Each structure stands twice: as structure tokens, then as C-alpha cells.
Amino acid sequence: MQKLTFAATAAMGLEALVGKEIEQLGYEKKVENGKVIFEAPVTAIPRCNLWLRTADRLKIIVGTFKATTFDELFEGTKALPWEQYISEDGQFPVIGKSVKSQLHSVPDCQKIVKKAVAERLKRKHGIAYNMPETGALYRIEISLLKDVATLTIDTSGSGLHKRGYRVGQGEAPLKETMAAALVLLTNWKPDDPFIDPFCGSGTIPIEAALIGQNIAPGFNREFVSEDWFYMKEKYWQEAYEEAEDMANYDQPLDIHGTDIDHRMIEIAEKNAFEAGLADLIRWKQMQVKDLTIKEKNGYLVGNPPYGQRLKDEKEVFQIYHDLGQVMNNHPTWSVYILTAFEQFEKAYGKKATKKRKLFNGFIQTNYYQYFGQKEKGD
Structure with missing residues (x-):
């Protein structure tokens, strides 16, 4: 073999x-x-x-x-x-x-x-x-x-999205693999500020922190192939040692997760603690319209509610409109939003720089990307 x-x-x-x-x-x-x-x-x-x-x-x-x-x-x-x-x-x-x-x-x-x-x-x-x-x-x-x-x-056992840190979740949790993809599809670097204003159980900020410190996502779980007769223990040991050597635990991160629901913030905090990232991400309960941003050249990545039930459409339109109003005051920030809401650009008040089709589970969504005008020398 x-x-x-x-x-x-x-x-x-x-x-x-x-x-x-x-x-x-x-x-x-x-x-x-x-x-x-x-x-x-x-x-x-x-x-x-x-x-x-x-x-x-x-x-x-x-x-x-x-x-x-x-x-x-x-x-x-x-x-x-x-x-x-x-x-x-x-x-x-x-x-x-x-x-x-x-x-x-x-x-x-x-x-x-x-x-x-x-x-x-x-x-x-x-x-x-x-x-x-x-x-x-x-x-x-x-x-x-x-x-x-x-x-x-x-060779995996349970799917690779099961990282082993999720102790709680909301109604429609985003898979960890998709959350990581949303971060990797941006140009975010670990030194840049990062916010998810719809953080739910915290999956996107947690995945961003793992990427930011180059921590192997499977570090905290087991795999079915660990028990196979030809998978020598030293293969696993070497892979874990390599992962440990590659991790950059000293990398400072400026990552925030906010959500309107205080129960989700509590779950997000527990999940981050389980992932070993408790001190690296700051969580806060707040509405999108109250979002305050002090830094420049940051990245906002979110998977907000899609408003798929008719009664929610108005509410969701308003949330997207509020987000557009807030981000209008921060032209150096890049904004990335995953949603199935067809009227997103209209609600946000601006056409996206780029759109990418992605499937969130079985739901066809668009990943709307707004590239910020970066300020140099900051």
C-alpha cells in the first residue's frame, strides 16, 4: 500500500x-x-x-x-x-x-x-x-x-464538520465546514479586525479563530481510521505533532461575535471555551443597528436569517437595511453575507462587488461580497 x-x-x-x-x-x-x-x-x-x-x-x-x-x-x-x-x-x-x-x-x-x-x-x-x-x-x-x-x-467516521467543540446550537446551525469556507473565501488576514453580527452559536468566529492561529480543525476529535490495522500509531502521532508545530498560538486576534439573542451568546461562549478559544473571541448581545465599529480595514462575515417564512420577510428586510446603513459609514470594511433572501441587495442598499452561488445544506444561497476601500499605513 x-x-x-x-x-x-x-x-x-x-x-x-x-x-x-x-x-x-x-x-x-x-x-x-x-x-x-x-x-x-x-x-x-x-x-x-x-x-x-x-x-x-x-x-x-x-x-x-x-x-x-x-x-x-x-x-x-x-x-x-x-x-x-x-x-x-x-x-x-x-x-x-x-x-x-x-x-x-x-x-x-x-x-x-x-x-x-x-x-x-x-x-x-x-x-x-x-x-x-x-x-x-x-x-x-x-x-x-x-x-x-x-x-x-x-476514513473519517463522523463527518469532518464535527470538530468536537459544539456543545450547543441554534435552530438552523451553519456547518463548521461551510463557516470555514466563508472565512477562506475572503481576503481576511489574522491581523485584521473581524466581526460576525449574526453569530448564533458562534461557528463563523470560532472557525475564523482556528484559521487565524492555524489550528488544525480536527485536533479535538477522533477518527474511525485510528483503529485500522495498517494505521500505525506513529502516523497519527507524527500528524498531531506536525499540527502542534504549525499552530501559531501567539497570533493576536481581534474577533467579535454579536447576536440579538442572549441565549445564543451564552451557547457561543460555551462552544468557544470547548474549542480552547475562550480568551480570543469577544461576544456581545446586540442588534445589528447598534453595531459600533472603531477600527478600519476590517471584515464582516455573516449568515443572517433568510426570512424564508412569509411573516419574517419584512423583519429580515429591515435587518439587512440596518446593516447597510451601519456599514455605509465604514467604507474601509469588506462585507460578506450568505443568504437566500432574493432582495438582499435592495435591502442593503448597494449592489455587491461579487456574488458566489453556494449551497447551505439544501438551500441555494448567494454569498454577497462587498470589497472595502482599504486605507494604507494604518
Whole structure:
């Protein structure tokens, strides 16, 4: 297992960002729809799981082949070297999906893959009866797209957005991976002031602080592949040591999170404490219209309410209008807002410098970007 082929999956619109992160880790990549493919040694498993801020999961691609019949799926699966990846006592549940393929019954495809993998493992491990499946977890996915079967094993466990710091959340929490993406899509540098006036449970300011001090986002959690027989302890140890060396805990940060709801501010404070960032972010309950900004050349990044229920539309329009009024007095600030509210620019009172389509979960949104007129020499 000198080199493995990996797929880092990504939300629609974030693939290029994930690709950039993989490149920064030193791997050559190919960006595709919904994923980034790259080849790397087995040591990439701990490194990527620890460092990827905007990817959903890291999977090993075991094989790809054409399959228009159940026979082809069975034989193609059985021909793959599963014994290199799955231990004798390994648990290997199978999940699946099928898009524009003749084999469209996902439960049937899952059963066939399960059977084929079991047969291969029994033969290779010399087991006469059923596989014990009492050991480490290797979750297999069969993905069929236009009659091409791709078989992967998930290395992450729970999704990479689960950083391990969220002790509480609001009604519509922003995924940590998306929050990190919103920060990375700006030109913010750790020395610049940063405000999120709709901070909710604090996800955007917390992700900004992790980026600002170059702290690996997966530092505070566990991964399913830590238990795999070929994942030597030293691989994980080296990856954690590298993350520790790369962190810049002395980097001063000027990050603020505000929200109209005092309960959300309390949750945000707890989440920041859990992330080890309690002293780095300042939280305050306030309305957007009361926002006071003293510094210059800052960045405002927010994911405000979208006003998707009819009765909320007026209220949301007013919030966006108030934000526009406040930021009008701060021309050196750059403003980045993620919303599905169609009338955003009208309410804000200004056309965006740039707009980017992003999916927040299943909601299609726009990321409105207003570039500030930076003042030099400050």
C-alpha cells in the first residue's frame, strides 16, 4: 500500500477550496463535481482528516468499474483487494447511492457488494463461515453514476464538520465546514479586525479563530481510521505533532461575535471555551443597528436569517437595511453575507462587488461580497 487514491468530498461550490487545501498539504489533485481526487501515501489519512477545513469526508477509493448488471457488480467488487484494507474481524457495513444507472435499486446493490466483499475476505483470510465483524469499522460506499460503480471506504467516521467543540446550537446551525469556507473565501488576514453580527452559536468566529492561529480543525476529535490495522500509531502521532508545530498560538486576534439573542451568546461562549478559544473571541448581545465599529480595514462575515417564512420577510428586510446603513459609514470594511433572501441587495442598499452561488445544506444561497476601500499605513 505505497500509494492510495483518495476522494475528499465537498459541498457543491466548495470543491476548488478543498482542492486548494489538499495542494497546501503537498498532494497533487484533480477537482471534480462534489469531490477532489488525489493520490497520496497512507500518512495522508491522519494529515487530511486533521487539516481539511472545508471537506465533508475523506474516503479511500478501492476501485472503479462499469456495472450494468448485478453479476458485473458482484464480480467487479470481488476482484478488488479488500483484504489490504479490511482486517479479518473488521465490520464492513455498506451504504449506497445510484444516479442515472441501470442498477437503480440501492438496497440490492448494497447486498451484492456486501456479499462480494465477504466472499473475497473469507477466501483471503481463510475463514470458512461468516465473517466475525467484531473489530474496527470500515464503512463501504457503493456509488453508481451513469453505470460506473465506485467503491470507497470512509476514513473519517463522523463527518469532518464535527470538530468536537459544539456543545450547543441554534435552530438552523451553519456547518463548521461551510463557516470555514466563508472565512477562506475572503481576503481576511489574522491581523485584521473581524466581526460576525449574526453569530448564533458562534461557528463563523470560532472557525475564523482556528484559521487565524492555524489550528488544525480536527485536533479535538477522533477518527474511525485510528483503529485500522495498517494505521500505525506513529502516523497519527507524527500528524498531531506536525499540527502542534504549525499552530501559531501567539497570533493576536481581534474577533467579535454579536447576536440579538442572549441565549445564543451564552451557547457561543460555551462552544468557544470547548474549542480552547475562550480568551480570543469577544461576544456581545446586540442588534445589528447598534453595531459600533472603531477600527478600519476590517471584515464582516455573516449568515443572517433568510426570512424564508412569509411573516419574517419584512423583519429580515429591515435587518439587512440596518446593516447597510451601519456599514455605509465604514467604507474601509469588506462585507460578506450568505443568504437566500432574493432582495438582499435592495435591502442593503448597494449592489455587491461579487456574488458566489453556494449551497447551505439544501438551500441555494448567494454569498454577497462587498470589497472595502482599504486605507494604507494604518
